[in-house]
Amino acid sequence: IGWGRAIREVIQAGLPRIPGVLTVAATGGMQQQAPHFQINEFVRLAAEEFGGTPHFIHAPYLPSSELREVFLGDATIRDSVALWDRTEVAIVGIGLPHAINPPEASAATLSEQALFHAAGDVIRHYFDAEGNLIPWEGESRMIAMSPAQLRAVSLVIGVAASPEKATAIIGAVRARLINALVTDTKTAQAVLEALLPR
Template sequence: MLHMVAKLHYVEEMAQVDIARRLKLSTATVSRMLQKARSLGIVKIEVMDLVAPNEVAEELAELLGLKGVAVAETVSPGMVGALAAPLADLLKEAGFASGSVVGIGWGRAIREVISAGLPRLGGVTVVPLNGGLQQSAAHFQINEFVRQAAEQMGGEPRFLHAPYVSSPELRAAFLADSGVNDTVSLWDKLDCAIVGVGLPHPINPPEASAATASEKALTEAVGDVIRHYFDHDGKTVSWEGEERMIAASREQLGRARLSIAVAASPEKAAGLIGAVRSGMVNAIVTDTATAQAIISMLMPSRG
């Protein structure tokens, strides 16, 4: 049925209301089926880029002073896994190998690139960059991301069985646990961090962020990296709860040889700029459309 609906709409150019009438469905059902057909890869919409990804990558690196950048052809919504290949190239070029500590964040982009596959590096230690949430959503399962990433890289996983935020007393108790401390101590030894960049809460669906009321009130924030929020200039935007987080600090992320933000959405252009300016990110893996949106923000006369 999905294939039929997709073919009627995209090949025969039939309007959704006419498809609904022919198949005795509601237009809302037809719309959902078309969205599902795209997410499953039954339908692929390609927009040809006007510039080569490597040209955009060079300009992006120069404008933001990045240590690493990889740009793929523009990806379709829900197909962020296409960034796995350029991410793999960046990791291999950096020469991470036995003894390197690789930190993994959470979020949809991180989930997608890990699902698509990371390169075999051999002997690396893979560690979560923050504690977990009591949420069933797939993009919050950070220990599972670590397990998969370590398996793909041929490394050793270290898990963190602690909440990402709790009371001051519970935080202290968790950090006093030897198992938790062994993992958390690796944040001072990060060679690489792979993180997503969150959207501002006014345009981010609640189910995508599971944000607290304090976080949702951060109207000046353009994004976050593992719940460390910042404005367009990279300045810290504090929230009630940040000091109670069990997560790698801004400084620990900034000291990593390569701290890579993975994102593909022009909506995240401001967030990516802020993440780099904050010092938490020094490398970007993205697509051409997002890269061009970043360049347009940095050089408005170009737009």
Template sequence: MLETSMDLHQLHRAASAYYLDGLRQAEVADRIGVSRPSVSKLLAEARRIGMVRFDVLDVPTVDLTELAGRLRELLGVDSVRIAPGDQVQRDFRGIGDLLAVELAELAIGAGEVVLVSSGKTIHAVTGMGGMPRMPGAFIVPIVGGQQEPDPSFQTNETVRRLADRTGAQPRFLFAPARTSPTLWASLQADPGFRSVVDLWDGARAAIVGIGGPYRDRTSLTSVVPRGEPALASAAGDICLHFFDADGATLGFPGSEFLVRPSLETLRAIPSTIALAAGREKVASIRAGARARLFTTLITDVPTAEAVLAEAGVPLPS
């Protein structure tokens, strides 16, 4: 469902009158019985929540198919999808559109499980319209995140957003991203916790973000310590598994109590879709591929070109 505190029916009436019927804002105000400034607010809110969508298409400057093919070969992954333009500036709209295409092609059925991680990009795209319907499927958190102050790391809310957009059933993990030893032991014996974590095995797909290099991170879940020497060489992370430039995983004190899947579980998922955009993610993308933590990458043109350029791979003309 569309998330707003305003009246959805009034939003729809205003948007339909303005965008479909071609009325001026003053005429819309007369039709629905509100003031002219109120119409402006209604239209802005309709665009914000995705009730109204429009794009300014980029002029193609590169063959996206060839660019994706070269990046797929470099990374050694199953699939690469590339959105045109700079998706960081576009609030990841193009990446969300490509994720919708990927999920539609997977044809997730009733009873199948889609796992969802946390992070800025995933939080943005799971709130977008256009996602395929997946009635009867389960949307499940793949990491803990309860009580995180940053909404992008509140994994349960991200799960709820995607479930609302797809008609799937949400499942929630009532656990922080990192526990104390005592809480960890309690959770292992808790039937509610186990019923969710057990869904990780046999999941059909996972949607994950690729965190940037540890030393340069401006956005980081609160349970990962800042200035941790053991993570100084971390090129990035996926599902709280940190790895260096060669793809070797890195631990830190307390990481054994992180609520996350094992590497074996993560690598066994048939389709792990990684979302990443931004030049700061170049090293992280290559390292994550070396760690074999995703099968599909969705990114944008500037990021894809930067990854290829760093590796010395010629760009398509």
């Protein structure tokens, strides 16, 4: 499970019973107080809805390189992260680049020149409108599912609802970071219009 407003809304709307399912965070946590960044709480609530078992990652998603190795050396964190390679279904938000959405947090600053061309991100893996991944300075330090791990998951559901996210949604699909979409009618229409030949 990823983070974001849309993920929070999906969990609050209710999830089906899937007794015994293992639910794990797709990334470490963020030092943000907003409710839509509380990923371990999302995992707890989702597991409660499913009737499954939560697996938390009590580590920041963007530690220093040295601390990353320490966190990943912890048996509890290592066991949770190992579940990423066994994931059968993921649900993730589709974010806008910081230049468009500055209050959203801080994986990179606006001084990150490479990200000026980003159409969006999925758990802070940035991509352009054509689906090309855009590396950034902090990416190698992240405690998060990798693009390769996401692409290996049978069903990765992207959740996004805002016509402004049409290009980000298209980029996420082209990058193969999602292969299913939950959205609303206005956003779906914006996606279709963005795909029309010019």
